[in-house]
Amino acid sequence: MMFEYSALVTLIALTAILAYSFYAVLLAGQLSLAQIGLASLAAFTSALVVPAEPLFGFIPPLVIGIVFGMSVGMIAAFILGLPVIRLRGVFLAIATLAFAEMVRIFLINQTWTNGAQGMSFPKLVGPVSAWLVLILVAYWFWRLAGSRLGRAFDAIREDELAAGSMGINVARYRMASFVIAGAISGLYGVLLAYFSRFADPNGFSFVAAVDGLVTAVVGGVTLFIGPILGSVFLSVLPELQRTLGIDAGWIRPMISGVLLLVVILFLPGGLSSLIPRRKSALKLETDPALMPALAPLPERGTEIVRLQGLGKHYGGVHAVREVDLHLEAGEILGLIGPNGAGKTTLVNMVTGLIPPSSGTGTVLGNTLTVRTRAHRLAKSGVARTFQQIKLFNRLSALENVLVGGYRIGKDTLLRRLIFLPSARRHERELLAMASTQLARVGLADKAATSAGDLSYGDQRRLEIARALAAHPTLLVLDEPAAGMNHVEAAGLSELIRSLAGDGITVLVIEHNVRMMLQTCDRIIVLNFGEVIASGEPADVARNPQVLEAYLGSDADDDAPHGEQGTGRHAATTAEPEEQR
Amino acid sequence: MQQFMDGIFLGSIYALFAIGFTLVFGVLDRLNLAHAAVFSAGALIGIEGVTRLGISIWLAIPLVMIAGAVMGILIERIAFRPLGKRHDAHFGGLISSIALGTIILALLQARYGPDTRRFPPEAFPSTRFEFLGATVSLLQVVILVISVSLMLILTWVVAKSKLGRGMRTIAENPHAASVLGLNVNRITSTTFAISSALGAVAGVLFTLNVNAASLGLGHAVELKGLAVIIVGGMGSLPGALVGGLILGLAEVYAVNYVGSSWRDMVAFGLLFLILILRPQGLFGARKTREV
Numbered sequence: 060m061m062f063e064y065s066a067l068v069t070l071i072a073l074t075a076i077l078a079y080s081f082y083a084v085l086l087a088g089q090l091s092l093a094q095i096g097l098a099s100l101a102a103f104t105s106a107l108v109v110p111a112e113p114l115f116g117f118i119p120p121l122v123i124g125i126v127f128g129m130s131v132g133m134i135a136a137f138i139l140g141l142p143v144i145r146l147r148g149v150f151l152a153i154a155t156l157a158f159a160e161m162v163r164i165f166l167i168n169q170t171w172t173n174g175a176q177g178m179s180f181p182k183l184v185g186p187v188s189a190w191l192v193l194i195l196v197a198y199w200f201w202r203l204a205g206s207r208l209g210r211a212f213d214a215i216r217e218d219e220l221a222a223g224s225m226g227i228n229v230a231r232y233r234m235a236s237f238v239i240a241g242a243i244s245g246l247y248g249v250l251l252a253y254f255s256r257f258a259d260p261n262g263f264s265f266v267a268a269v270d271g272l273v274t275a276v277v278g279g280v281t282l283f284i285g286p287i288l289g290s291v292f293l294s295v296l297p298e299l300q301r302t303l304g305i306d307a308g309w310i311r312p313m314i315s316g317v318l319l320l321v322v323i324l325f326l327p328g329g330l331s332s333l334i335p336r337r338k339s340a341l342k343l344e345t346d347p348a349l350m351p352a353l354a355p356l357p358e359r360g361t362e363i364v365r366l367q368g369l370g371k372h373y374g375g376v377h378a379v380r381e382v383d384l385h386l387e388a389g390e391i392l393g394l395i396g397p398n399g400a401g402k403t404t405l406v407n408m409v410t411g412l413i414p415p416s417s418g419t420g421t422v423l424g425n426t427l428t429v430r431t432r433a434h435r436l437a438k439s440g441v442a443r444t445f446q447q448i449k450l451f452n453r454l455s456a457l458e459n460v461l462v463g464g465y466r467i468g469k470d471t472l473l474r475r476l477i478f479l480p481s482a483r484r485h486e487r488e489l490l491a492m493a494s495t496q497l498a499r500v501g502l503a504d505k506a507a508t509s510a511g512d513l514s515y516g517d518q519r520r521l522e523i524a525r526a527l528a529a530h531p532t533l534l535v536l537d538e539p540a541a542g543m544n545h546v547e548a549a550g551l552s553e554l555i556r557s558l559a560g561d562g563i564t565v566l567v568i569e570h571n572v573r574m575m576l577q578t579c580d581r582i583i584v585l586n587f588g589e590v591i592a593s594g595e596p597a598d599v600a601r602n603p604q605v606l607e608a609y610l611g612s613d614a615d616d617d618a619p620h621g622e623q624g625t626g627r628h629a630a631t632t633a634e635p636e637e638q639r
Numbered sequence: 640m641q642q643f644m645d646g647i648f649l650g651s652i653y654a655l656f657a658i659g660f661t662l663v664f665g666v667l668d669r670l671n672l673a674h675a676a677v678f679s680a681g682a683l684i685g686i687e688g689v690t691r692l693g694i695s696i697w698l699a700i701p702l703v704m705i706a707g708a709v710m711g712i713l714i715e716r717i718a719f720r721p722l723g724k725r726h727d728a729h730f731g732g733l734i735s736s737i738a739l740g741t742i743i744l745a746l747l748q749a750r751y752g753p754d755t756r757r758f759p760p761e762a763f764p765s766t767r768f769e770f771l772g773a774t775v776s777l778l779q780v781v782i783l784v785i786s787v788s789l790m791l792i793l794t795w796v797v798a799k800s801k802l803g804r805g806m807r808t809i810a811e812n813p814h815a816a817s818v819l820g821l822n823v824n825r826i827t828s829t830t831f832a833i834s835s836a837l838g839a840v841a842g843v844l845f846t847l848n849v850n851a852a853s854l855g856l857g858h859a860v861e862l863k864g865l866a867v868i869i870v871g872g873m874g875s876l877p878g879a880l881v882g883g884l885i886l887g888l889a890e891v892y893a894v895n896y897v898g899s900s901w902r903d904m905v906a907f908g909l910l911f912l913i914l915i916l917r918p919q920g921l922f923g924a925r926k927t928r929e930v
Contacts, residue, residue: 143914150869153865153910157865265862266858309749311745312745313741313745319735320742
């Protein structure tokens with residue numbers, strides 16, 4: 060009886076560790092099923108190196124196995140990640156599943172694994188060691204939440220594109236989550252083999268992978284403790300059932316199926332969402348003394364952007380052609396033009412989201428080429444808002460702005476693990492920066508509200524605050540006043556002028572012409588992808604060509620989404636239900 | 640030649656299974672992982688019909704189709720519709736369909752037990768032909784004919800009929816489709832019904848071919864089905880047919896040249912290669928990421 064329970068207790072820990080390997084990728088919004096293959100690889104290869112006696116007389120064999128297994132898992136995950144990391148959603152899931160199956164078939168056909176007969180291992184893992192390892196893993200994930208790495212994962216999960224324009228190297232972080240999952244998978248594989256004293260490659264199958272995934276989902280990914288909850292719940296359930304004397308073979312899968320269905324339909328956050336969260340978790344930091352020391356912005360008049368003959372065409376459609384543009388530090392440049400004139404395409408090129416087809420451009424010292432990446436430009440000081448709002452909807456307003464501070468932040472995870480005070484100080488500085496920006500756009504009282512629940516105008520303002528938290532040199536605003544009334548727009552105009560007063564260079568697209576005339580130092584008018592006028596607001600407003608193309612038409616206060624239907628902008632409008 | 644024929648027959652069953660998969664994915668952008676359970680259910684229900692009710696296999700197949708269609712409607716209602724427009728519906732659908740698949744299998748186990756079942760040997764005439772130097776059984780011909788004709792009908796339905804137009808509209812933009820007055824729920828239900836009916840028939844044909852049905856039948860085929868739709872291109876019906884045939888042929892030749900223990904490596908190797916080299920599959924349209 061005692062032995063039976065000790066096995067159950069150990070299994071709970073092991074299942075939870077497997078679930079953590081899924082948790083690691085789910086955190087970054089990815090679905091990988093490779094874990095079980097990585098675990099298998101780690102378990103069998105560890106048998107080749109783990110000695111029977113302690114190494115040098117004091118390093119226990121299990122420790123060697125764990126270190127080795129985690130390394131195998133990480134390396135294999137990295138190699139697998141190189142080709143598959145660019146896949147998304149179900150494609151990633153299927154590719155990684157294929158990998159796991161290939162590992163299984165490979166190992167079955169090897170003589171050193173005894174094929175399908177399996178291999179025996181010495182018993183090195185018991186309840187104490189399993190739970191000790193589990194606690195270490197859980198602790199690591201606990202400290203991860205709130206660290207820079209953790210926030211980057213949150214951002215990628217919510218919106219990869221917006222994350223990239225905050226300076227987050229999405230590809231690298233996705234790979235990081237993959238490799239972390241690999242390490243934990245390897246850990247799981249080794250622990251399982253040295254606990255059950257036996258392993259055969261067929262044990263690491265699709266069904267096992269699904270079990271791990273189910274445990275992670277039932278536990279939930281909203282809180283670090285989720286995998287443990289899921290594992291306890293799903294492991295104890297059959298025991299309860301046995302105690303109650305229900306013993307038909309089909310009842311167990313039935314109950315777990317029904318439970319899983321109930322959780323996914325009615326409790327999307329998993330069991331961990333039942334745990335009440337501390338409300339005080341994140342509060343505004345209003346102490347001005349805590350503001351971080353920020354690098355000075357470039358001197359007024361420094362060249363920020365220079366475009367020469369920049370063009371973009373999609374097939375035969377020229378969205379932007381031959382645009383020359385220069386922008387100096389502290390200037391506010393307005394970009395206006397009818398719907399479909401190529402404004403958003405132009406700023407997408409300036410912010411590195413799309414490469415130009417022709418011409419040359421330099422933004423903050425970066426040359427715009429096919430290899431330009433948005434996160435690289437963001438790192439050098441470009442921040443932007445989007446025409447179609449791209450907030451991290453499930454994060455609070457304050458958390459959104461904190462992600463924006465990625466550029467000026469430093470990695471804190473290692474310091475957080477040992478509770479170094481410097482990490483805490485650094486985080487409070489970032490919090491102070493974020494709070495200041497939130498207050499600046501007038502959203503201080505809504506800091507705790509989920510971004511998705513804010514009103515349209517507030518969402519636009521929050522995007523600006525998020526961009527400002529990066530301490531940008533160049534701020535690009537794509538239709539910031541859309542959906543705002545005249546009073547709000549006037550407030551926005553004032554905000555933009557004050558930002559320029561601080562030395563921030565602003566490039567703004569807007570249909571609200573009255574506001575643009577009041578706000579901008581210079582205005583460029585685009586029509587059919589070409590510059591038809593540029594100069595001081597008053598001159599532009601009098602230009603007959605402009606009047607005909609833009610002001611004369613009734614397009615000026617049209618709905619902000621009008622550009623969707625114009626074809627040439629097909630690539631610049633957001634698809635709300637992107638594959639995740 | 641014999642191998643070529645065997646490959647084609649095996650491939651046509653894979654294709655039939657995969658077509659149900661890909662149809663749902665093409666229209667709804669969701670992967671229905673309960674499809675494998677429907678496959679097993681089709682096989683077991685078919686066997687029960689033939690053995691217990693004593694009906695002929697020709698009557699059993701349409702009955703299984705109906706049962707499959709009912710299951711499809713239930714799957715859509717229970718596992719997919721409640722997720723609605725939730726932001727994680729994509730992922731949620733995977734999990735909820737796994738859950739429902741587990742439930743279906745548990746119910747099958749309750750009724751049929753965990754043992755392997757078979758069609759009685761006289762259920763299908765064992766006529767054999769000689770064709771281009773290869774031996775071909777009547778069963779194989781029937782499998783091929785049923786698979787290909789179902790696929791042709793389906794392709795026609797999707798391309799030409801009003802229902803198909805509705806499906807393609809929903810695939811493009813479900814919201815716009817409902818604004819235009821399409822009954823999105825009904826078309827979605829119908830898609831699931833057709834998909835599952837095909838999956839259930841594929842289960843019967845597969846079981847006739849290998850003459851053994853167990854609960855786990857669907858799982859092995861599910862992985863193959865995923866390989867087929869990836870190779871052919873997600874959402875593409877001709878892709879599923881060609882992908883199925885390619886996989887069937889590749890497996891048969893693999894058994895011959897590298898040994899049966901490596902057979903499954905072919906499917907997954909192929910799948911992996913396609914995902915790396917041409918993620919949209921042989922016939923899939925490339926979906927560009929929009930900004």
